[in-house]
Amino acid sequence: MAHVTVSVEYGIHCLLWLVGSGDKPLSSRDLAELQGISPSFVAKIFPKLEKAGIVQASEGARGGYVLAKAPEQISFLDIVDAIEGDKPLFDCQDVRLRCQLFGARPPTWASKGTCAVHAVMLRAEKAMRDALAEQSLADVAQRFGRAAPAAFFGEVQDWVSDRVKDRSRRSDRTDGPDKPSPRQRRKSKREGRT
Amino acid sequence: MAHVTVSVEYGIHCLLWLVGSGDKPLSSRDLAELQGISPSFVAKIFPKLEKAGIVQASEGARGGYVLAKAPEQISFLDIVDAIEGDKPLFDCQDVRLRCQLFGARPPTWASKGTCAVHAVMLRAEKAMRDALAEQSLADVAQRFGRAAPAAFFGEVQDWVSDRVKDRSRRSDRTDGPDKPSPRQRRKSKREGRT
Numbered sequence: 001m002a003h004v005t006v007s008v009e010y011g012i013h014c015l016l017w018l019v020g021s022g023d024k025p026l027s028s029r030d031l032a033e034l035q036g037i038s039p040s041f042v043a044k045i046f047p048k049l050e051k052a053g054i055v056q057a058s059e060g061a062r063g064g065y066v067l068a069k070a071p072e073q074i075s076f077l078d079i080v081d082a083i084e085g086d087k088p089l090f091d092c093q094d095v096r097l098r099c100q101l102f103g104a105r106p107p108t109w110a111s112k113g114t115c116a117v118h119a120v121m122l123r124a125e126k127a128m129r130d131a132l133a134e135q136s137l138a139d140v141a142q143r144f145g146r147a148a149p150a151a152f153f154g155e156v157q158d159w160v161s162d163r164v165k166d167r168s169r170r171s172d173r174t175d176g177p178d179k180p181s182p183r184q185r186r187k188s189k190r191e192g193r194t
Numbered sequence: 195m196a197h198v199t200v201s202v203e204y205g206i207h208c209l210l211w212l213v214g215s216g217d218k219p220l221s222s223r224d225l226a227e228l229q230g231i232s233p234s235f236v237a238k239i240f241p242k243l244e245k246a247g248i249v250q251a252s253e254g255a256r257g258g259y260v261l262a263k264a265p266e267q268i269s270f271l272d273i274v275d276a277i278e279g280d281k282p283l284f285d286c287q288d289v290r291l292r293c294q295l296f297g298a299r300p301p302t303w304a305s306k307g308t309c310a311v312h313a314v315m316l317r318a319e320k321a322m323r324d325a326l327a328e329q330s331l332a333d334v335a336q337r338f339g340r341a342a343p344a345a346f347f348g349e350v351q352d353w354v355s356d357r358v359k360d361r362s363r364r365s366d367r368t369d370g371p372d373k374p375s376p377r378q379r380r381k382s383k384r385e386g387r388t
Contacts, residue, residue, distance in 0.1 A: 140314060
C-alpha cells in the first residue's frame with residue numbers, strides 16, 4: 001500500500017467540489033455520487049476532515065458539508081495529516097543499540113541523540129511534508145478550473161441545485177407531520193383505521 | 195507499516211559494518227550477529243543489495259559480502275530503492291475521470307496530462323527522493339565514527355578477524371580431503387572399514 005493512500009485521493013477530489021459549491025452544503029452521498037466513488041468511503045473520510053477543521057457539517061435535509069475556511073488556507077499537508085493521521089515515513093527501531101559488542105547495556109555514545117540513519121529519514125520526510133504544505137486546495141482547484149470549459153461549471157451547479165431540491169422534497173414528504181410514512185400507513189390499515 | 199520499512203534500517207546498519215571492514219568479507223550471518231538482528235532477514239536483504247550493485251558477494255569459507263563501490267558513491271536513495279523496489283509514495287487511481295457528469299466517456303480536457311492532485315504528490319515524492327539522494331553511506335558512517343571511541347573500532351576488527359578465522363578453521367575440519375565428516379565416519383564404521 002502506498003504511503004499516501006487512496007482515501008486521500010478520494011478526500012481531495014471531494015474537497016475540490018466543495019471549493020466550487022461555495023456555501024451550498026453537499027452531503028457525503030452527494031459528494032460520493034458526483035465523484036463516482038463509494039459512499040461508505042466518503043462517510044469515513046469526512047468526519048476526519050471535520051475534526052481537523054477543514055470542513056464544517058450541518059444537519060437536516062438541506063445539510064451537508066462546506067469548507068470550514070478559505071481553500072487558500074487548506075494545504076495538502078493539512079488534508080493528508082487529517083486523513084492519514086500520524087504516520088511516519090520511517091519508524092526507527094533503534095537497531096543501532098543492538099550491536100553484539102555492546103552486550104546488555106549499550107554505551108551512552110551509542111544511544112545519545114537521534115540515530116544518524118533516522119536523522120536522514122527525518123530530513124527526507126520534512127522535505128516531503130514541506131512540498132505538501134506549499135500546495136493549497138485553491139492552487140489545485142485553479143488548475144482544474146483552467147482545464148475545464150466554462151459550461152461544465154454551470155452543469156455542476158445545476159446538478160448540485162437539483163440534488164438539494166430533491167433532498168428537500170423527499171424530506172418534506174417523509175418528515176411532514178401530516179404525512180404518515182408507508183410503515184405507519186400499513187400499521188393503520190392492519191388496525192382498521194383507514 | 196511505514197513507507198521505508200525496517201528492512202532498510204537493518205540493511206543500512208549492516209552496510210555500515212562493511213564500510214569499516216574494508217576488503218574483509220562478512221557473511222550475512224556475521225552481519226546479523228554483529229548487529230543483533232535476525233539472520234533470515236539479512237539473508238533476504240543482501241541479495242537485493244547485490245543485484246543493485248551495492249555489495250559484492252564471494253563464496254567459500256572466507257567468503258561473504260564487501261561493498262561493490264566506495265561508500266561515497268552509495269546514496270541512501272540507492273539503498274532504499276534496492277530494498278523496497280518500485281514503491282510510489284502515492285498510487286494515483288485517476289479518480290478525476292469518475293465524475294458522474296462525464297458519463298461513460300470522460301472528456302479529453304479531464305483526462306489530459308497528469309492529474310493536478312497526482313502532480314502535487316509527485317513533487318512531494320521528488321523532494322523526499324532528492325533528500326535521500328543527497329546522503330551517502332560514507333556521510334553517515336562518518337557521523338557514527340565521530341560518536342564512537344577509537345577503541346571500539348579495534349574491538350570490531352578483532353571480532354571480525356576472530357569470526358573469519360573461526361569460519362576457516364571449521365571449514366578446514368569439515369571440508370579437508372583427508373578428513374571425513376562425522377556422517378562419513380559413521381557410515382565407514384557400519385561398513386567395517388575402521
